[in-house]
Amino acid sequence: MLRVSALAAACALCALAGQPVARYRHHAKAFLNDSKVTPGAASSRTKAELCDPSFRTAAIRDVPETLKRRVCAEYGLANCHGVEVDHLESLELGGTNDIHNLWPQPYAPAPGARQKDVLEDYLHRAVCRGDMTLKAAQQGISSDWYALYVQLGLDKPK
Secondary structure (H helix, E strand, C coil): CHHHHHHHHHHHHHHHCCCCCCCCEEECCEEECCCCCCCCCECCCCHHHHHCCCCCHHHCCCCCHHHHHHHHHHCCCCCCCCEEEEECCCHHHCECCCHHHEEEEECCCCCCHHHHHHHHHHHHHHHHHCCCCHHHHHHHHHHHHHHHHHHCCCCCCC
């Protein structure tokens, strides 16, 4: 709970300073992106490209530290400690490195960045198997990643 309070305090300080501040949305304990500031952004990569066994996100992952700091500042954070500057629509689902697809996702409290990573891997496999369209995966993760996480049963212990 302390981390939530620290995030709220940082946002309040930025608001007092007159800086534009994105506001986290919430679903239960999960932090969600501000859908106006971080609506998501998809590339033109196709399912065939994303599902090719030779595809590696490392080849396209390019988020400089200056951009990460800018993303954190938009959300009112003084620094990026305790968060993952995350691709809302993951690179493995065709997301881009554009600022409109980046947000500072807290690791804690759970569910947080690590749980969203599990969802991203699940969705990538589902798209590649043909169980879900790429568009549906992109829309689901960008609208409310945690709702999709719960809907798919990923919140249940195995």
